[in-house]
Amino acid sequence: MTSLSIGRLARATDVKVPTIRFYEQIGLLPEPERTQSDRRLYGEADVRRLAFIKHARQLGFAVEAIRSLLALADDPDRPCAEANALAAEQLAVVETKIERLQALRHELRRMARADCDGRAGDCRVIEALGDHSLCADDHDRPATPGALGAL
Amino acid sequence: MTSLSIGRLARATDVKVPTIRFYEQIGLLPEPERTQSDRRLYGEADVRRLAFIKHARQLGFAVEAIRSLLALADDPDRPCAEANALAAEQLAVVETKIERLQALRHELRRMARADCDGRAGDCRVIEALGDHSLCADDHDRPATPGALGAL
DNA sequence: CTTGATCCTCTAGCGGCTAGAGGATGCAGG
DNA sequence: CCTGCATCCTCTAGCCGCTAGAGGATCAAG
Numbered sequence: 001m002t003s004l005s006i007g008r009l010a011r012a013t014d015v016k017v018p019t020i021r022f023y024e025q026i027g028l029l030p031e032p033e034r035t036q037s038d039r040r041l042y043g044e045a046d047v048r049r050l051a052f053i054k055h056a057r058q059l060g061f062a063v064e065a066i067r068s069l070l071a072l073a074d075d076p077d078r079p080c081a082e083a084n085a086l087a088a089e090q091l092a093v094v095e096t097k098i099e100r101l102q103a104l105r106h107e108l109r110r111m112a113r114a115d116c117d118g119r120a121g122d123c124r125v126i127e128a129l130g131d132h133s134l135c136a137d138d139h140d141r142p143a144t145p146g147a148l149g150a151l
Numbered sequence: 152m153t154s155l156s157i158g159r160l161a162r163a164t165d166v167k168v169p170t171i172r173f174y175e176q177i178g179l180l181p182e183p184e185r186t187q188s189d190r191r192l193y194g195e196a197d198v199r200r201l202a203f204i205k206h207a208r209q210l211g212f213a214v215e216a217i218r219s220l221l222a223l224a225d226d227p228d229r230p231c232a233e234a235n236a237l238a239a240e241q242l243a244v245v246e247t248k249i250e251r252l253q254a255l256r257h258e259l260r261r262m263a264r265a266d267c268d269g270r271a272g273d274c275r276v277i278e279a280l281g282d283h284s285l286c287a288d289d290h291d292r293p294a295t296p297g298a299l300g301a302l
Numbered sequence: 303c304t305t306g307a308t309c310c311t312c313t314a315g316c317g318g319c320t321a322g323a324g325g326a327t328g329c330a331g332g
Numbered sequence: 333c334c335t336g337c338a339t340c341c342t343c344t345a346g347c348c349g350c351t352a353g354a355g356g357a358t359c360a361a362g
Contacts, residue, residue: 005308005309006308006309007307007308007309016350016351017308017309018350018351018352019349019350019351021310021311022349022350022351026349037309037310037357037358037359038309038310038311038357038358039308039309039310039358039359040309040310048281051281052280052281055280055281056280057349058255059255059258059259059280060252060255062348062349063348063349069276069277069280072274072277073277073280073281076273079269080267080269080273080274080276080277083274083276083277084263084265084267084274084276086276087259087262087263087276088263090259091256091259091260091262091263094252094255094256094259095256097248097252098249098252098253098256101211101245101248101249101252102249104209104210104211104245105242105245105246105249107210108210108238108241108242108245109242111238111242112235112238112239112242114235116231116235118230118231119227119228119229119230119231122227122231123223123231123234123235125220125231125234125235125237125238126220126223126224126231126234129203129206129207129210129220129224130199130202130203130206130224132202132206156339156340157339157340158338158339158340167319167320168339168340169319169320169321170318170319170320172341172342173318173319173320177318186327188326188327188328188340188341189326189327189340189341189342190327190328190339190340190341191340191341208318213317213318214317214318
């Protein structure tokens with residue numbers, strides 16, 4: 001059975017060493033065995049689990065959601081409805097963000113197109129920022145709290 | 152000349168009171184006058200400045216970028232090339248995020264479509280998370296650091 | 303035996319707020 | 333004038349998901 005140092009696990013999964021320790025600290029990864037000199041030792045299962053976590057993070061799942069997904073993955077007899085719900089929820093989050101960003105893109109494009117080259121006093125960009133009424137888009141609508149936040 | 156309490160300014164601009172104090176603390180808003188009993192007093196210029204900040208934040212500009220934009224807005228004789236550059240940069244950031252989110256959406260849709268209803272052991276969602284090779288999308292490409300982070 | 307890479311723990315910082323403690327005012331109704 | 337509640341003040345700590353650095357121990361190669 002193979003066993004990996006934390007550095008090797010990091011390279012194997014493309015996750016940084018401090019991040020691995022962080023995941024252990026918050027309980028996403030189990031506490032691994034240790035060598036006599038207290039160094040962490042990982043096995044194949046850890047590689048799989050960390051890859052799972054990494055992939056879920058890339059898809060934008062919050063750590064708490066990943067915790068739930070891991071619990072499901074750990075216990076194959078539990079019903080997977082929860083997993084479907086989490087995926088659907090995450091999909092909705094992503095779709096909301098896309099819409100929102102598209103509105104911002106539209107607005108930024110209008111600003112960037114102006115591309116004035118004189119004094120700041122006449123700058124369209126600055127003017128557009130100062131005068132919201134110049135905006136066509138409703139990017140000031142309530143939106144989900146945090147829609148502007150993390151992915 | 153009108154003068155507003157922090158609460159009124161908050162209502163006028165739809166920015167929360169603690170956020171206004173925060174903006175003052177980090178130097179986006181100037182320290183306002185105070186009443187005898189140490190309460191902040193704002194004027195029209197503050198309303199405009201805060202609206203500017205709010206709008207820029209809605210468009211996803213980082214605080215540091217807003218600082219630069221405000222400096223430009225404060226000094227109309229400076230050339231506005233910097234403002235154009237910041238807008239273009241922000242547009243690029245937003246476009247990158249949109250692309251990335253679209254890839255995630257694609258992947259999440261595939262996952263959600265599976266919509267299995269049995270045991271977690273057979274769950275497509277969990278399976279998809281565990282086995283990255285099932286992914287068509289290249290959402291694991293390097294990407295800008297922080298592309299997954301704040302808007 | 304030395305060098306340099308890797309590992310350990312611990313604490314602090316990032317951005318952009320948000321929440322809460324603990325207290326001082328201000329303002330309206332009775 | 334008093335009560336009561338809204339608003340204000342400062343200050344500190346927390347959120348998320350890491351990331352960076354101090355200060356030291358250990359390992360593997362030459």
